Amino acid sequence: MLASEENELLTRTDAGTPAGNYFRRFWLPVLLPSEVPTPDCPPVRVRLMGEDLIAFRDTNGQVGLLDEACPHRRASLFWGRNEECGLRCVYHGWKFDVNGTCVDMANEPAEYRFENKVRTAAYPTREYGGLIWAYLGPPEHQPELPKLEWARVPDSHRYISKRWQETNYLQAIEGGIDSSHSNFLHASLDAFRVTDSYIEKVKNSNNLRAKYHVMDRAPWFTVKKTDYGLIIAVRRKAEEDNYYWRLTQFLLPSHTIIPYQKGLSIHGHCWVPRDDHGCWVWTVSWNPDAPLSGEDWEMIRDETFVHAKVDPATFKPVRNKENQYMIDREQQRTANMTGIHGFASQDQAIQESMGPIVDRTRERLGTSDTAIIAMRRLLLQDIKGLLESREPFTARHGDVYWVRSASLLLRRDVEFDEGARELMKAEV
């Protein structure tokens, strides 16, 4: 369980809140380049941690991220004209560059102009790894970009999607690191019932997850604290002399790398608070060694795994609360646990069903929730540390993000961190 005060501390991320200040110490993904595709294209609204902002790409190709409200009379810059290296408010013609500097006050007589004294809030941005990132924290604490392997592979080796989930970010992370739910939420009925036909289908599979996941539905969890966050190690019984290990990486403040089997593609997420009741789910699939395969693209197109189709204007998923995630009850009766298509939609449905912010004072946790407990404690430590003026180590050391996850068999006498050490090293 979590005390009410700690739940509040973790879940509130508006400006000035402890968790809000903490998240603002990191570069965070905020836009797909396709949202501001060309110089002088229309500006777009961006809501981040309770702040309403406007993004635009100026004539030189730089991306600005400004407070939505013009500092003159609070008109929305969404209606602004993106022209000649700035965004001009259409109410009275004030114009701002990507740094938030007012470069023109068109409505004021020349002798009364004071544009050199006017600024609007503006956050620095970077284009990195196929995304546009922003830093919303104090300039003097601007951190390093995280050296995530997926951000360093060629574009052809990577696919990124963005969707809006109507929950607080924290329960989304908890879903991402809780390996045991996949035996149920994401299972076919054959897998759940461990039917003979399912065993026959997977017993010779090269995919370790397919083969071993169903064999042991009460896995052992253990965690290891690292410079960047946590390794969440989940052990399942395999053959008599082996264990099957799935090692998830959790990287502060809110990235994960799903366990990766050498030779297959890798997947991960980053959850960025939109506000206290919503988050942006960034999902990445990548292959460090080759362009994404036909099978990878099929999984993306068919939404069978971690990506989901969204409305391109709002990033709201096509399968959503209003249409009950397009649940097929007949399919639930006969084929899979949920009747909802795709892991992403299944996760979203169940997490949104918990309410916009989970009341963690009413939980009944067990030892299989160790990973969730560890993640919360780690975040709380860092958030409380910042309250005591201890800057988060991870933000200032981008190189610590250069890791991979792992999915592997190990002899039963081998510790996971030793046995997977080489596999967990990033290479790109």
Add this chain to the structure above:
Amino acid sequence: MERNGGNGVSPEEVNPAHIVNVTDFSANTLRNIIAHIEVSTEFEHLVYREAELDAVWSITGFVLVNERDSGRREAVRRLHAGVHTAHDLVAASRTVDAAALLRSLL
């Protein structure tokens, strides 16, 4: 990464990197958890202790919903509340205080 049994454990078997097997809130289970709390120092150890106390709190909570005998219900309610406090003490790395509190509940 083995689990320790819930029916008492000898000092040699106390390993803070192991998760205590919690299936009840018996005195033996609580003594086992206490023994592990007393030697827990690292972040991971405290997380495991917190998880164990979460499990005890969950089980006592379920019992409270169904227990009809008022005397037993009061005893379980005391334990339920005490474990909640011990859990928060472990989360705050106050292992000595947590162990003392749990011992007082035996």
